[in-house]
Amino acid sequence: MARDHRPDIDFRTPMRRILIGALVFVLALTFLIWRIDSPRVEQFRAAVIDRVVPNLDWALLPVTKFVDMVEGFQSYASLYEQNQELRRELQQMKAWKEAAVQLEQQNAKLLAQNQVRLDPKLTSVSGVVLADAGSPFRQSVLLNVGARDGIVDGWATMDGLGLVGRISGVGQTTARVILLTDASSRIPVTIQPSGQKAMLVGDNSAAPPVEFLEAPEQVRPGDRVISSGDGGVFPAGLLVGQVELDKDRRLRVRLAADYERLNFLRVLRSHPAEQITAPGRLIAPAIPPRADTLPAAEAAQQPEAGDG
Missing domain, CATH: 2.40.10.340 (Rod shape-determining protein MreC, domain 1)
Structure with missing residues (x-):
């Protein structure tokens, strides 16, 4: 006995068309309701918003947490940069401290020599x-x-x-x-x-x-x-x-x-410096040695007083 082979009926295509049509209808209806300028429609819109929006807090919770995490990371990065900047400034301050100590030592040496005579004409x-x-x-x-x-x-x-x-x-x-x-x-x-x-x-x-x-x-x-x-x-x-x-x-x-x-x-x-062209009295003239300080051989060669 021959068996009748009927192709399976595919319900997916009609159901997809029905769903798409229903979605388009709902969107069109929502658009029309939102565009109608009427007090009743305005009350209806306000009631829908009051009813639906507060219940969406659970859906926005992940977004809120993610935003908080991003802000916390930015704050941490800012604190890290400030910390690095403070470290650099601390290193500079240490160098300035060392320079200040050296300058203080030099100043002390100069103060110890404060009797040095400066040029009064250099005005x-x-x-x-x-x-x-x-x-x-x-x-x-x-x-x-x-x-x-x-x-x-x-x-x-x-x-x-x-x-x-x-x-x-x-x-x-x-x-x-x-x-x-x-x-x-x-x-x-x-x-x-x-x-x-x-x-x-x-x-x-x-x-x-x-x-x-x-x-x-x-x-x-x-x-x-x-x-x-x-x-x-x-x-x-x-x-x-x-x-x-x-x-x-x-x-x-x-x-x-x-x-x-x-x-x-x-x-x-500024005035030209004084030129020193001749030796002063600080340089003693050559004095001939005394006979009594010479060795005996040289003393014998010295002429005696009264030789004629």
């Missing part, structure tokens, strides 16, 4: 920079002090920290200052701590080069440059700047003076 006159009288080939400024203030050619000028230049041209009420960067500027300097003597040569650039070094290998970037006082051009010990290397590996000086803000300058009253 200063402050002046206001009137204008920049420079050019691409000459760099200088004008001051509102001159011969009436006792200004003399060749005196050094400084800003609040470093050497700026020298007086070159004095009028009755004004004076011109040739800057260290000018091409005609040549000043002898000393490089510390090596003690190397050199010449700072202006070349119309912001960082003049250092020339005539005896041992350039002993000079390092960051070394301190001060005026040497050789030749009596400038007083010794005036801060000039620090050594640096340019892109051509040439030694230059980063000037300590702020050339971008030259508003006030100090003119140092």
